[in-house]
Amino acid sequence: MSNPAKVLPWLSIPLFLAVWQGVSWLELVNPALFPPPLTVIIALADYFTHGEGWQDLRWSLSRVAAGYFSGAAAGIAIGLATGTRPVASGLLTPVFQMLRPIPPIAFVPVVIVWFGLTEWGKWFLVFWGVFFGVWLATHLGVQRGNETLIRAAASLGASRRQLLFAVQLPAALPVIFVGLRTAIGTSFYTLVAAELSGAFAGIAYRLEISQQNFQMGRMMAGLLVLGIVSALSDRLFQKISRHLVHWNPP
């Protein structure tokens, strides 16, 4: 144990778990309300071996993917339009800035009225959560493009399309990727909002059901899975974006 800086990071989580387990054994708190780590791990294993774990995971991930990719595609496309055309920007920016501050979770009840408990509602919510952030990042990224580069390309005879795809888009990509990364977090949290309010499967849906059935261990296991999945997607995205925008990763 030469270097405390190397050891310390490995201590906090085990220590936290040990204290928690100890508190639970000594029955300082009600173990039904604060299930000890061992119970949670057993519940987690049970969730994935005998329970609906994989099925829930598949449902949740497919919802996130559908909303995320459609929202990101629309955000980038419209952001490119508003970033390059002042008329499009003048018309659309105030409308989007008006809609953007409304938190997606507040839409949950409206979405239930409109779409019922169908998948469309969940996709819509994730889409709504992802779209504005990606749009704004793309819009700003394109607008902050280097004017000199654009003029140079234009004076060399680049067409509008060439200008957009060969100069403006690559220049904006690092900013767009920051927006895309933030959107990953947003998409997971909108997913939670969508599933908590009513679904038939899904990780967050299982959280709600476990709460109602007083299965605290399984609920904690669900939280664990959510944390791991969203952290993993963030990591994966970082890896991919380092590869794709290697000159300036977010």
Add this chain to the structure above:
Amino acid sequence: MSTQARTAGILRGQLARHAFWLGVSGVAAFLVVWEGVSRSGWINPIMLPAPSVVIQSAAELAVSGALLRHVLESLWRALLGFAIGSISGLLLGIAMARLPKLHSFLNPLVQFFRAIPSLAFVPLAIFWFGIGETSKIVLIAFGVFFPVWVNAYLGTRDTNPLLRRAAASLGARGWRMLLFLILPAALPFIIAGVRIGISTALVLVVASELTGAQFGVGYLIQLSQQVFRVDHMFVGLIMLGMLGFLFDSLFERGLAKWLPWYGTENDRALQPASRP
């Protein structure tokens, strides 16, 4: 002023006016299409009430005093939760940046909790703290904590070592160093974190009210869903949008007034670490 500069000025003014009218027509077109779709008969106007109907319902709610009460209750919760969450985030962020041992000890734990969307704690918060005010405020404080913490940490950690050494060689230590050098240097990050914290508080107040409350904008939306008053739901949504916009512009005006130098170098903090 040279002719050229004057022409440029006039052009810029024309452009700004041009953009303003474009914006007005964009919003107007949005409202007209919405009104038209609602009145067209293609869809049930109860499901998508026209803007005129929504404004009328908003006026009714405002006159009865219910709207103000909903808004005030939400504001109070959001502010209290925000205060607790941001102060603790700030303190822990600064402490962890100043004390590397504390950082290496706590970081994995905090990062782990940061990865879980704070909304997912709604059922747990209800379980532990009931459906009263405590669970709502704990939830808001919990959600606000992380963005403020991470930005306070990054800002404090990344202060310019040259400035730090200069101050140290002039004899600054301890709280003097913290108050006059580290904190001002970390301010752009801290401000960015606080700003994310504000929007997080507004999101979580709605989330916590959807699960049950006596008053509150989120509760208004939830209640209206149960009695199928979509127009009232829209009133709630518009109030939320306005609150978000209002806080953001207040924040910006406060910045311009008290920290006029902020923004000259805020590209550094343009994209702070965030996670709702």
